[in-house]
Amino acid sequence: MIVTADRVLTPGRTLAPGWVQVEGEHIAQVGEGGPPSSIAQVEERRPSAAGASRPLHLTGTLVPGFVDTHCHGGGGGSFTVGDADEAATVARAHLAHGTTSLVASLVTDEVDRLDRSVRVLGELVDDGVLAGVHLEGPWLSADFCGAHEPSLLRPPSPEDVDRLLAAGGDALRMVTIAPELDGALDAVRRVVDAGVVVGVGHTDATWEQARAAIDSGATVATHLFNQIRGLHHRHPGPIAALLEDERVWVELISDGVHVHPAMLRLAERSARGRIVLVTDAMGAAAAADGDYHLGPIHVQVRDGVARTASGAIAGSTLTMAGAVRHSVSSGFTLEAAVTAATATPAASLGLTDVGRIEAGARADLVVLDDDLAVTRVMRAGSWVPAST
Secondary structure, eight states: EEEEEEEEEEEEEEESSSSEETTTTEEEEEEEEEOOHHHHHHHHSSSSOTTTOEEEEEEEEEOOOEEEEEOEEEEEEEHHHHOOHHHHHHHHHHTTTTTEEEEEESSSSOHHHHHHHHHHHHHHHHTTTTSSSEEEEOOOOOOGGSSSSOOOOOOOOOOHHHHHHHHHGGGGGEEEOOTTTHHHHHHHHHHHHHTTTTEEEEEEEOOOHHHHHHTTTOETTTTTTTSBBBSSSSHHHHHHHHHTTTTOEEEEEOOOSOOOOHHHHHHHTTTTTEEEEEOOOOOTTSSOSEEEEETTTTEEEETTTOTTTTTTTTTTTOOOOHHHHHHHHTTTHHHHHHHHHTTTHHHHTTTTTTOSSSTTBBBOOOEEEEOEEEEEEEEEEEGGGGGO
């Protein structure tokens, strides 16, 4: 299959126009202008559905499939339930909005329940439905717990860490830890040694404690600016440590609710090339307002904003396409916003075959119109029916 588009965003360069050749589940070749006649002629001779044009021209901008590394739910469903069918519903809802690689995030709960949920979601990772599992809790600060149940928070004991690492196996991609907790640095090292990424978040850490976590192997700032000790000119805290260290990927929830556009721009300038757009979405993403649950917490969604009974923001109703649009309206270039929604999140979790339009990558493609709305989605070489 050959696909041409008005613009194709490739690593480091926008092709206008450009073309992509897809063979099976992967990208075979990418080029600028029109496809060479030798390739086009081969494509012309292949069997095609009645009326299909060769090559297929798409009006708009062709970008890689979005990679969301921090998502709790969507389409009315939640990963926190630990149910395979409901998790698949979440994945389908976000896929329709261009997210072709999705990591399931779990919130704080009893260790027994987390153990079960990680195992259930791990089967969907094995089946290729999900790209991994993220444990956001229970090893978080009570002072910055947000929509996590405070009574279930705890320091990371070696027994609990080992149990959840064993439950997650290769499916476990990331764990968020507050580095000031007792045993936290040992836990960071243990998780990293197991091949799992550690994020610093939901934390009251000092600058020094955050630096110690980074030196111990932490490489992600979990939704920076949200539920974390703030910046201070004499006590810089974890935000400064995470922004200034080039070893750290910086998550941002770009939805117009969680972070002011000025802070989005500040982060993008401070950590250029390291920004990771995430949704932090809960069940109301790509769904209606109403009453939901985020793990054991009851959440009310009104006018697209999710809050607990105490008023704390409880995840978002964002899609990755929405995050790209809001980032562009906040001052990001389209290229920077798309990269932050594709290549950098993939790199942050070591997902080597997604997030880029280049030869050898999985054929995950999204078509954006002039308003940056998603018009078509391809995953692993097949068009998603709901997006046609």
